[in-house]
Amino acid sequence: MPSKPLHRPSILDIARDAGVSPATVSRAFNRPQLLKPDTLQRIERVARKSRFRPNRLGSGLRSGSTRTIGMALPTLRNPVFAECFEGAEAWAHDNGYSIMVTTTGYDVTREAAAVHSLIDHQVEGVLLAVANAARSATLRELAEDGLPYVLVYNESPSHPCVSVDNMAAAGDMLCWLAGQGHTRIALVTGPLAASDRARRRLQGARACARKLGLPPPAHLPMPSHTAADVGILRQALRERPAPTALFCSNDLLAVSVIAQLRALGLHVPQALSVCGFDGMHLAALMVPPLTTVEQPSRDIGATACAQLLARLRGESAVSLRLPHRLMAGGTVAAAAPSP
Amino acid sequence: MPSKPLHRPSILDIARDAGVSPATVSRAFNRPQLLKPDTLQRIERVARKSRFRPNRLGSGLRSGSTRTIGMALPTLRNPVFAECFEGAEAWAHDNGYSIMVTTTGYDVTREAAAVHSLIDHQVEGVLLAVANAARSATLRELAEDGLPYVLVYNESPSHPCVSVDNMAAAGDMLCWLAGQGHTRIALVTGPLAASDRARRRLQGARACARKLGLPPPAHLPMPSHTAADVGILRQALRERPAPTALFCSNDLLAVSVIAQLRALGLHVPQALSVCGFDGMHLAALMVPPLTTVEQPSRDIGATACAQLLARLRGESAVSLRLPHRLMAGGTVAAAAPSP
């Protein structure tokens, strides 16, 4: 199956066929109001007939504006990030922008490579979630280069960002667990170095526990953000007094924890309560539904995109904390009164 | 926060500073072997110092090769498509290509728009899943334009594609259900017009039922591919004899069906068996684990990308059917012997 001609007509071909100058064809596509309706129609007819489509490389190169933004996210297999992407994508498209996404796998090296690649494509700005906003070489580079960017999910005092208030949200969850009678709560996260969100949630939960006078929650760091290690889990449950609730730093991890516990013969929530963080849609459909903190992911993406486009227009971007919501599901039961 | 300078150095700046011609700088990045190691080093040093990165618009425009491929998928919120994307992305990156993805929402209008946008960006080829491969204006256009493409998930005799054998896979599942004693099986799908995969799975299941001498399975078309309509479900279960198993055309739909049934007071698999199709990872972690047909999604993406890059090299692409696997979970129980 050898490829066919693949001769794309250029603006010059259209100009010739329509009997106008190249500049006029360009105007027909960019500022049609400037043209006499008559000429416009003629150009449009010719263009349609020859299936002409303006070459974005040419216009981007010449005008210095690609109307394309870049996005770098840890993984799209986490539906939360996928939603965020789709929110940004919809907003971008509605405003005449294209998006180029890359995944970074929670890896700073890939973060840097992703952003470099996006820069090479001349994106006008970047939406991204980084492992650690406070010490990110990539963010520093972006800032030095003067390339506009907005963080998603990361919270930062020094970079524009759109997120929830992770500490407050984690605090809410911990308070609620306490309200259900839990006092021995363990906090399950992935590797903290790869997610400052997880770290802030941990902090928020700890602060809340302190405020309530609960014993300091144990911290169980798992080797992955999305899969629980059964050994660590078993070990933690051997401690005395054993935790009665596990607060996981994201939903994928919570689901994995629940599955591993089940493999250990421990049913949730009868034997142990478990909750997550993220509010992925699937969480509500599980049996029982996962107790979690919902983040408005689609909105985070759309809002961050809106902020970025505002910056591109010369307006200044503000950092925003969008509201979270506690979703009481069925994976948390009231704790038995302590012995 | 007004943007900083944003003066990207060009190849000319590097040439001047390194005391060579622009052509030599270009060679340093594209065919370094051609240069005297000495000159190469000098150029590299200057380039690094001034943070030079080659502008892909310039090189793409001049060379006619952007080393970028496009991808159009229904939605990345379905983890199956997200995996497929990541498989393609990894393969593309390993081969020096970038990917630009767009979502189409199972909508032919958006499919067309997505592909047009990708073409405008001068992608060298496209990976895509369309609603209906047999009558897709978008595919026809791609073919006429001579732009290489490979379908993912869609099966087609006339377009290069990478998929599973949907009919056989659905047949396998139906046979297995029958083996569990189910004879009244209903097939649950989204709108067939938006997914020829769903249609083929339906066909495969029906063919298998016929072969086994089972009564023809009822078909329950839902208004969405990812959410079950409780009214339709309730209605279907009122029929006599009522189905004992619901075979859903994808996992997201199956999960939704299970949740809706539960809301109706019907527990799976005690009251009713349910199974899905796709093999998303989360399916195995549900309680009970979802019975489904696993597709090698990451591999579908990677393989399709490999085929596309082969075509770009002038080799011819072949259509491939990757192996599927039946994942017996816990959402299907043996059917009670019929009354």
Next chain:
DNA sequence: TTGAAAGCGCTAACAT
């Protein structure tokens, strides 16, 4: 092994 020059497709600035 390197350089000079032309031009990819488009648009901005300056005409008219």
Next chain:
DNA sequence: ATGTTAGCGCTTTCAA
């Protein structure tokens, strides 16, 4: 309302 011209950053002849 439209045309002319120059040039964005790069690579590709062709020449040396």
